[in-house]
Amino acid sequence: xxxxxxxxxxxxxxxRCLKAALAQARQRCAERKARLTPIRESVLHLLWQSHxxxxxxxxxxxxxxxxxxxxLPPTVYRALDFLLExxxxxxxxxxxxxxxxxxxxxxxxxxxxxCRECGSVAECSAENVNDAIVATAEEAGFLVEKxxxxxxxxxxxxxxxxxx
Amino acid sequence: xxxxxxxxxxxxxxxRCLKAALAQARQRCAERKARLTPIRESVLHLLWQSHxxxxxxxxxxxxxxxxxxxxLPPTVYRALDFLLExxxxxxxxxxxxxxxxxxxxxxxxxxxxxCRECGSVAECSAENVNDAIVATAEEAGFLVEKxxxxxxxxxxxxxxxxxx
DNA sequence: CGCTTGGTCGTGATAATATTACAGTATTTG
DNA sequence: CAAATACTGTAATATTATCACGACCAAGCG
Numbered sequence: 001x002x003x004x005x006x007x008x009x010x011x012x013x014x015x016r017c018l019k020a021a022l023a024q025a026r027q028r029c030a031e032r033k034a035r036l037t038p039i040r041e042s043v044l045h046l047l048w049q050s051h052x053x054x055x056x057x058x059x060x061x062x063x064x065x066x067x068x069x070x071x072l073p074p075t076v077y078r079a080l081d082f083l084l085e086x087x088x089x090x091x092x093x094x095x096x097x098x099x100x101x102x103x104x105x106x107x108x109x110x111x112x113x114x115c116r117e118c119g120s121v122a123e124c125s126a127e128n129v130n131d132a133i134v135a136t137a138e139e140a141g142f143l144v145e146k147x148x149x150x151x152x153x154x155x156x157x158x159x160x161x162x163x164x
Numbered sequence: 165x166x167x168x169x170x171x172x173x174x175x176x177x178x179x180r181c182l183k184a185a186l187a188q189a190r191q192r193c194a195e196r197k198a199r200l201t202p203i204r205e206s207v208l209h210l211l212w213q214s215h216x217x218x219x220x221x222x223x224x225x226x227x228x229x230x231x232x233x234x235x236l237p238p239t240v241y242r243a244l245d246f247l248l249e250x251x252x253x254x255x256x257x258x259x260x261x262x263x264x265x266x267x268x269x270x271x272x273x274x275x276x277x278x279c280r281e282c283g284s285v286a287e288c289s290a291e292n293v294n295d296a297i298v299a300t301a302e303e304a305g306f307l308v309e310k311x312x313x314x315x316x317x318x319x320x321x322x323x324x325x326x327x328x
Numbered sequence: 329c330g331c332t333t334g335g336t337c338g339t340g341a342t343a344a345t346a347t348t349a350c351a352g353t354a355t356t357t358g
Numbered sequence: 359c360a361a362a363t364a365c366t367g368t369a370a371t372a373t374t375a376t377c378a379c380g381a382c383c384a385a386g387c388g
Contacts, residue, residue, distance in 0.1 A: 005304035035384090037336070056374065072339060077375065093257040094312050096374060111297070113306045124300060132296040133275070133315060136288060140169035141320035142277045148258050150312040151297060156305035199355085201365070220345065236368060241346065260345060260374095 004102040005113060005122035008051040009155040018048045021100050025088050028104060034086060042066070043079040044100065047089055051120040053097035056080060092121065094150045099123075109133075111149030117158035168266040169277060169286035172215040173319035182212045185264050189252050192268060198250060206230070207243040208264065211253055215284040217261035220244065256285065258314045263287075273297075275313030281322035 007017065025044055029036040036044075046059055054062075056076055063071040080098055083089040087104045091097070092112060099112075099121055109130045113122045129149065137144045154162065171181065189208055193200040200208075210223055218226075220240055227235040244262055247253040251268045255261070256276060263276075263285055273294045277286045293313065301308045318326065 001300060001303065003304055005306065009305075035336080039337080070339095073375070074339080074377085075337070078337080093314070113301060113304060115306075116309070122304060122306070124304065126296070126300040129293070129296040129300055132290070132293040133313070136165060136290040136293055137277060137315055137317070139165065140167055140277060140286065140288065141173075141323075142169065142279075142286070142315070143318040143323050144315055145280070145317040146315070148312070148314040148316070149297070150257070151301055151306070151308055151310070152312070153301065153309040154307040159305075159307050199364080203366080234368095237346070238348085238368080239366070242366080 001124060001126045001128075002103060002106060003122060003124040003126075004051075005124065005155070008120050008122035009115065009118070009157055014050065017051075017102070018045070021048045021088075021102070024104055025083075025086075028086055028088065032086065034082070039063075039075060040079045040082055043076060044083055044088060047083075047098055047100040051099070051122070053092050053095055053099040053119075053121055055095075055097045059098070090123070092150060093148055094152070109147050111147070111151065113155070114150060114152050115155040115158055116152055117154055117162065120155060122155070165288060165290045165292075166267060166270060167286060167288040167290075168215075169288065169319070172284050172286035173279065173282070173321055178214065181215075181266070182209070185212045185252075185266070188268055189247075189250075192250055192252065196250065198246070203227075203239060204243045204246055207240060208247055208252060211247075211262055211264040215263075215286070217256050217259055217263040217283075217285055219259075219261045223262070254287070256314060257312055258316070273311050275311070275315065277319070278314060278316050279319040279322055280316055281318055281326065284319060286319070 022041070022044065025041070026036055042063060043059055046062055047054055056073070060071050060073060060076050063076065080089065084091060087101060089098050089100050090112070092099060092114070095114070102123055106125060110123050110125045111129060113124065115121070130147070133147060134144050186205070186208065190200055206227060207223055210226055211218055220237070224235050224237060224240050227240065244253065248255060251265060253262050253264050254276070256263060256278070259278070266287055270289060274287050274289045275293060277288065279285070294311070297311060298308050
């Protein structure tokens with residue numbers, strides 16, 4: 001099982017997360033001969049400000065604020081599409097929001113732990129979950145192509161805070 | 165494992181599905197002292213026209229057409245909220261669409277098999293999937309409150325058609 | 329070097345999904 | 359019946375996402 005749940009929910013040197021993500025992005029783009037343009041990098045950068053997902057229009061706002069000029073939806077959606085395509089970010093269907101992928105390299109049928117209290121999201125790749133899903137789908141004769149697994153709940157720190 | 169995958173994807177006497185769903189709805193409303201008003205029943209009825217989920221605005225269209233007068237969004241969203249609350253329908257986050265629940269009585273951490281070809285959706289309650297999710301979340305110290313599991317792929321009949 | 333081609337970006341308009349606010353009507357309850 | 363509660367009608371608006379079209383830029387080629 002692969003997961004960034006410890007870093008996502010705890011105090012940590014987030015600068016390292018950001019740096020690692022950008023490095024991986026650059027490498028991946030080089031491999032695929034894709035261009036990590038300034039806009040695309042800015043969007044990725046924004047998504048890695050924290051482990052909290054960001055809606056497309058929040059990105060538009062922040063990008064507009066940062067650049068001083070009005071950024072329009074297609075600009076951001078195009079960047080998001082590009083990053084999604086490369087597996088550098090994910091879209092969270094239950095939140096209509098986007099988040100950076102902490103391990104774009106591993107081929108993942110991944111799932112997400114969304115803390116309803118602090119808003120942070122961790123990503124996991126757990127084989128047993130994947131196996132269970134594929135096995136059960138198979139029982140129904142269903143061919144699995146893409147999984148969307150989003151778990152809402154409380155992360156460890158927020159459980160402790162709530163208990164008080 | 166509980167599932168309606170055989171009926172959902174195959175030829176079947178759908179009238180029975182519809183009838184059963186309405187009967188269950190009436191019973192559940194009686195139990196909860198909730199009112200299955202004409203609008204609410206119409207919406208539920210529409211959602212049980214088939215095993216294909218329906219977007220809110222499709223419901224609005226159909227309801228408008230059927231009643232002869234313009235039905236506005238809040239009317240339908242209120243009915244949907246009511247039915248969701250009672251567990252009589254589900255919302256599919258990946259499709260922004262709604263579908264009738266085939267077994268509202270079982271307390272389910274359920275998941276959905278969405279066929280990308282025919283558009284039909286089956287619902288399953290599989291303990292092993294649920295267990296795997298809870299177990300893996302626990303490993304990360306995460307308290308699960310609500311699961312969203314939506315599997316995109318091909319149902320048996322559509323796999324066969326595609327193979328040709 | 330200039331040209332062409334394909335990918336990227338800027339912009340306005342619009343589509344699709346969902347919510348708010350408020351007034352009016354029906355239903356249940358005391 | 360009166361009061362309280364639940365339900366509905368309606369206009370306006372919020373939120374998320376896409377389309378269409380033209381300009382621009384960057385890489386490869388004659």
